Structures are given as structure tokens and as C-alpha cells.
Amino acid sequence: MSLSALRLLAVQRGLLPCRLKPTRIRLGHHLADLYQPVGPRRGTALTLHGMSPLGERDPRQIRFNQALATVGFEVISPRLPSIARLQMHTDQIDELTDLIDAAVERTRTPHLHLSSVSFTAGLMLAAAPQVRRPERIGPTLAVGAFVDIHTTTDALLGHPDATGYAWKIIFANLLRDRHRDLSLMLHQAAMDEWHQRTEPRWSRLLALLPPEYANRVTALLASPEARQRMWQRLRSDGHPTLTHGDLTTRIGRQPGPVTLLHGRHDPVIPAEQSQRIHETLTTHGRPAHLMVTDLLGHGDTKVRLRDLRQAPGVLRALDGWMEGEPLRVVEAPKAAPAVQAA
Numbered sequence: 001m002s003l004s005a006l007r008l009l010a011v012q013r014g015l016l017p018c019r020l021k022p023t024r025i026r027l028g029h030h031l032a033d034l035y036q037p038v039g040p041r042r043g044t045a046l047t048l049h050g051m052s053p054l055g056e057r058d059p060r061q062i063r064f065n066q067a068l069a070t071v072g073f074e075v076i077s078p079r080l081p082s083i084a085r086l087q088m089h090t091d092q093i094d095e096l097t098d099l100i101d102a103a104v105e106r107t108r109t110p111h112l113h114l115s116s117v118s119f120t121a122g123l124m125l126a127a128a129p130q131v132r133r134p135e136r137i138g139p140t141l142a143v144g145a146f147v148d149i150h151t152t153t154d155a156l157l158g159h160p161d162a163t164g165y166a167w168k169i170i171f172a173n174l175l176r177d178r179h180r181d182l183s184l185m186l187h188q189a190a191m192d193e194w195h196q197r198t199e200p201r202w203s204r205l206l207a208l209l210p211p212e213y214a215n216r217v218t219a220l221l222a223s224p225e226a227r228q229r230m231w232q233r234l235r236s237d238g239h240p241t242l243t244h245g246d247l248t249t250r251i252g253r254q255p256g257p258v259t260l261l262h263g264r265h266d267p268v269i270p271a272e273q274s275q276r277i278h279e280t281l282t283t284h285g286r287p288a289h290l291m292v293t294d295l296l297g298h299g300d301t302k303v304r305l306r307d308l309r310q311a312p313g314v315l316r317a318l319d320g321w322m323e324g325e326p327l328r329v330v331e332a333p334k335a336a337p338a339v340q341a342a
Contacts, residue, residue: 004071004322005315011067018066022077028102032056032078035069042072042322043138044107046100048080048116048124051169053194055084064115071322073113076103083120086190088149088173088241093250096120096127104136111138111256113321118269121145125258125277126250134255139324143261144296147273149245150235155270157227165193166268167227171220174234174241181209185217251277252284259289259321261314263296291317 010016022033033056045068052058056065056077065075078099082092104112114137116124121142128137146152149170156167168190175183185202192200206214219226235242258281262274271292281288295314 005318008067008071008318008322009311009315011070012063014063016070018063018070020066020069022065022075025076027076027078027106028098030078030080030099030102032076033065035065035073035075035077037072037074038070039072041074041109043111043113044074044076044103044109045113045115046103047075047077048096048099048114048120049077049083050116050118050120051083051086053084053086053191055079055081068115073322074107074109076106080120086169086172086187088119088170090241092123093126093130096123097130100124100127100131100137101133104131104133107136110136111324112136113138113141114256115141115143115321117143117145119146122147122247122251122273122277125254126247128255129250129253131255137255139256139321140254140258141261141318141321142258142274142277144263144266144269145260145274145277146269147247147251147277149242152269152273153231155272156268157224157231164221165190168193171227171230171234174239178237179213181213182216185209185213186220189217189221248276248280252280252286254281254284254286254288257287257289257320257324259291259317261291261293261296261317264292264294266297289317289320 007016011018020035020038022035025032025034047061047065047068049056049058049061052061055061056079061077065077068075080092080095082089082095100112100114114124114128122145125140125142125145125147128134128140131137153167153170156170168186172183172186172190175186185205188202188205189200192202202217206217209217220230258277260274260278262269262271264271274290274292278288278290291313293314295311
């Protein structure tokens with residue numbers, strides 16, 4: 001465990017101040033933030049944001065980019081317009097392939113580090129084997145990665161603590177071409193939840209819909225049974241996103257070693273998704289490290305004192321990614337039960 005990994009985690013969590021500002025560059029057809037390294041350059045990292053309307057300007061993404069720069073990485077953080085608009089479609093894999101190719105051509109270091117989170121992490125893993133120069137792809141970090149829309153949605157609809165933001169995004173995408181009004185309402189409801197609006201905008205738009213659609217929106221937002229019925233209907237319709245929604249067959253031949261970090265109780269994407277990715281990679285003989293930990297929720301860390309004993313494992317995983325060392329699988333020990341007050 002190195003001081004670099006400790007500093008990376010401390011800056012990302014806001015425990016150490018960092019005021020590094022990026023410059024704006026063009027990367028292929030995309031705009032990107034470029035963070036210059038502090039001290040000797042140890043590599044270049046392409047960091048891809050998750051499904052956040054703020055994209056690369058999401059505070060969590062900024063902190064991670066700053067943290068990488070403070071430990072010597074040049075960081076390229078592009079805006080992914082369709083993902084920032086909360087869209088999901090299979091063309092995004094080719095879009096990320098082109099983006100990685102552009103970053104490889106730009107970088108002066110021998111290998112390009114890759115990093116992403118959540119839904120985008122699955123797309124990144126599907127895109128990496130398609131690049132023009134796979135020998136230039138270095139270590140890959142995937143945090144809370146998604147690989148299969150079917151099992152992810154099943155978990156979201158069946159878990160009492162699952163966030164509504166995620167299923168609304170999935171349904172809004174699946175309904176976009178067939179029930180546009182319903183799709184727009186669910187998209188707005190997801191945005192309201194993301195922004196934590198006390199007066200949701202979707203409720204004001206509800207009056208503009210025909211009664212049939214208004215009732216359907218209300219039922220979906222209020223009733224788990226209605227969501228399950230809609231999900232079964234969508235699965236039977238054979239939507240292209242569902243037909244090609246399992247990325248397992250596209251991720252096995254990674255050009256570089258892969259580090260997978262996942263929260264044991266991630267309320268959006270279950271840890272089984274990263275476990276499936278790890279199994280696929282090892283089946284193809286690719287070096288991979290899996291760390292399942294209580295230190296991660298979804299999209300950020302949620303450190304509790306009783307979980308701190310897992311920190312060394314997370315730091316070693318980050319070290320392995322920065323150095324490109326294949327590590328063994330680690331299932332972090334479960335946190336000890338909380339002591340109840342008498």
C-alpha cells in the first residue's frame with residue numbers, strides 16, 4: 001500500500017484540499033477537461049463519467065480527477081453527451097471506442113489508463129477490446145460496473161432499498177420510441193430525484209398528458225406491482241436495448257489488467273455484476289482483481305468507523321490499478337455488527 005493510493009483516496013473524499021483547475025480541450029468529436037499532473041508524470045488516465053446530468057463537471061468526478069492529478073497523472077475527462085442526457089443505447093459502445101482511440105493518439109505515455117463508474121464502466125469494458133491499438137491500453141478501473149440490464153433491473157425492482165432514480169432512467173429509455181410522453185415523464189421524474197427538488201416538475205407536467213398516460217405515470221411511480229407488470233411487458237416486446245443488453249460476451253478480451261471495485265450493498269447495481277465481469281475475464285485468461293467492500297455505496301464512498309478495516313484492501317486495489325499489477329480476488333470481510341446501546 002503506497003502513499004499515492006492514500007493521497008488519492010484522501011483528495012477524492014475531500015479530506016485533503018485541492019484546487020487544481022482543468023483546461024478545456026477537444027478530444028475527437030468531444031470536449032474534455034484536461035488536468036495537468038502535479039510533480040513527475042507517471043501516466044495518462046482517461047476517466048469517463050457516469051449517468052450524471054453534470055457529466056465531467058459532477059463534483060465526484062472532479063474530485064477523482066484532481067486526486068489522480070495530485071499523484072502524477074495527466075487526466076483527460078471528456079463529456080459524454082448522450083450519457084449526461086441519461087440515455088442508454090448500444091451505439092454508445094462504438095462512441096467510447098472512438099473516444100479511447102482519440103485519447104491513445106493524444107497521449108505521450110506508453111499506456112493509457114482507463115477508469116469509469118456504473119453504467120458507463122460496462123460500456124467502457126465493451127469498448128476497450130475494439131480499439132485500433134490495444135497494445136497501448138493499460139490498466140482499467142471499473143467501479144460499481146454494470147454488465148447486464150436484465151439482472152440489474154430485476155434487482156432494482158425487487159430490492160426495497162433500491163433507488164428510484166435508476167429504474168426511472170431504464171424505463172424512460174426503453175419506452176422512448178414507443179410511448180414518448182410516458183418516457184419524458186419518467187425522465188423528468190429521474191431528474192427531479194437527482195436534483196432533490198422539493199417541488200418536482202413532473203407533477204406539473206402531468207396535467208398536460210391524456211388521462212390514460214397520466215394514470216399510467218402515477219401508477220408506475222406509486223406501485224411496485226405496476227412497475228413489475230411494465231417490466232415484464234417491456235421484456236416480452238424485444239426492445240433492442242434489451243436484446244443486446246448483456247455485455248458479457250463483449251468484455252472478455254480486455255487489452256490490459258482490470259481492477260473491479262464494488263459496494264457490497266450498492267443500491268443501484270448489485271455487486272454480482274462485477275463478480276460476473278471478473279468470472280468472464282478470468283475465463284478468458286485476463287488479469288483481473290475484484291474487491292467487494294462496505295466502503296462503497298454507489299457513485300461515492302460512505303465510510304463508517306466499523307468499515308475502516310477494509311480500507312487497506314481498497315488502497316491496495318487502487319495501487320494495483322495505478323501500477324498495472326494483476327491482483328488476486330478479494331471479498332472484503334463483512335463489517336462487524338454494530339453494538340447496540342443498552
